Amino acid sequence: MQLGPLDHVNIRTANLKNMVAWYQDILGMTLGKRPPFRFPGAWLYTGEQAAVHLIGVDKPAAGEDPKLEHFAFSAAGLTSFVQVLEDKGVDYRLDRVPEFGILQVNIFDPDGNHIHVDFIGPETEEQIV
Secondary structure (H helix, E strand, O other), X not given: OOOOOOOOEEEEEOOHHHHHHHHHHOOOOEEEOOOOOOOOEEEEEEOOEEEEEEEEOOOOOOOOOOOOXXXXXXXXXXXXXXXXXXXXXXXXXXXXXXXXXXXXEEEEOOOOOEXXXXXXXXXXXXXXX
């Protein structure tokens, strides 16, 4: 067997409506087709890929130290993305990955899930970290 790219991440949330809106407004994902499961949820797409699956639950997940520390997306359009974050008042932190030429924009969704959006290439060179 040889694995391919990560297909999706599945997140349980007691905040389904706000989470859907955040992934659309902040990350530019689109709400798309989802099988008719017997529980609430939403699938959010990047292009043709349903990359984030949200599952609606009654109570927030308990736990102080998450087993999944973060998930990440590759992207282009650093300047416009940072402008969206600033316009929407979303806190973010920039970090460079040593020797890989990647600039990470670290953010947290409304439920506190850590996400970083990775940019590479000339558009990252003007950013001071």
